[in-house]
Amino acid sequence: MATTICVRGQGSLISNGSFENFNGDYLDYMQDWVPQPFGEVLYGYPDGTMADGYVCAVLAGPSTLYQDVPTVPGQSYDLSFAMAGNPIIPEIASMNVFWGENMVGKFHWDPTDRDILHLGWVYGTVRLVASESTTRLTFQDPMVAGYLAPRLVMLDAVELTAVPEPDAIQLIVLGGSALLVFGWTRWRQMG
Numbered sequence: 001m002a003t004t005i006c007v008r009g010q011g012s013l014i015s016n017g018s019f020e021n022f023n024g025d026y027l028d029y030m031q032d033w034v035p036q037p038f039g040e041v042l043y044g045y046p047d048g049t050m051a052d053g054y055v056c057a058v059l060a061g062p063s064t065l066y067q068d069v070p071t072v073p074g075q076s077y078d079l080s081f082a083m084a085g086n087p088i089i090p091e092i093a094s095m096n097v098f099w100g101e102n103m104v105g106k107f108h109w110d111p112t113d114r115d116i117l118h119l120g121w122v123y124g125t126v127r128l129v130a131s132e133s134t135t136r137l138t139f140q141d142p143m144v145a146g147y148l149a150p151r152l153v154m155l156d157a158v159e160l161t162a163v164p165e166p167d168a169i170q171l172i173v174l175g176g177s178a179l180l181v182f183g184w185t186r187w188r189q190m191g
């Protein structure tokens with residue numbers, strides 16, 4: 001018997017989540033992302049340098065990068081992203097993630113044995129629940145950048161997907177299967 005699963009908002013809700021839409025126009029290089037006060041893109045490195053594609057975002061702290069995302073109140077979402085830092089700075093890079101006004105995670109990247117071609121991206125995942133019809137997703141580099149050798153946070157492969165919810169048919173099928181298993185177990189015990 002075929003079953004169906006209702007998936008709302010299938011696919012990532014983030015616009016330009018991999019920062020690949022960069023077209024050389026520095027006035028619109030991040031499109032739906034808003035850097036405050038400083039954000040850049042890094043590109044031009046060999047294939048495989050970035051977590052995804054050929055471009056990532058770079059934050060020089062203290063800075064934030066946010067995007068306002070259409071959300072459904074009560075709906076759960078899975079956020080995933082990749083983070084790295086400046087490999088020439090021998091200090092652990094940190095990044096905070098905010099969902100609306102709430103900080104929902106703090107992530108770290110260790111520069112040990114890393115270089116610009118081998119960044120060792122750290123992958124973060126967070127399950128979130130929306131309470132508004134629009135939610136601001138913010139990445140924050142809280143570190144104070146040095147003048148000569150800036151500490152940086154690199155960000156790539158940002159995706160936000162609605163968590164699939166089984167619909168009524170799926171629940172009925174699952175419930176029926178549970179009854180069948182229960183009945184079979186009882187029959188085995190009685191036999």
Ligand SMILES: [Ca+2]
Nearest residue numbers: 018052053055
């Ligand atoms: Ca990318």
